[in-house]
Amino acid sequence: MPIGGVVGYHSFISPSGVGYDIACGNLAAKTNLRAAEIDDWTRLAIQIQRRISFGIDRSNHYVDLLEDEAGVVSIGVHFESRGFGHRTAGTAAD
16 A cells, blocks of 8 residues: 555545655755764754754654764654645544
């Protein structure tokens, strides 16, 4: 089933077989940090969570801290669209 797919059952319609937040996005940004320079990954993650918001009235759908082969850190984020799919599924659920 594709993201945003709808399934009709005998007694109800499921608007979220896999998910219904159509047009969500992902982005990764390379930093100038090296993984070896970070001594407290937990503290860094908490600071990111406090300062960055993704989506309407939400904080941190998720953020990944990634290390490449050279030891350089990137930040990967997923941000929700809260667009057409969410409105459609929310309406269908009412």
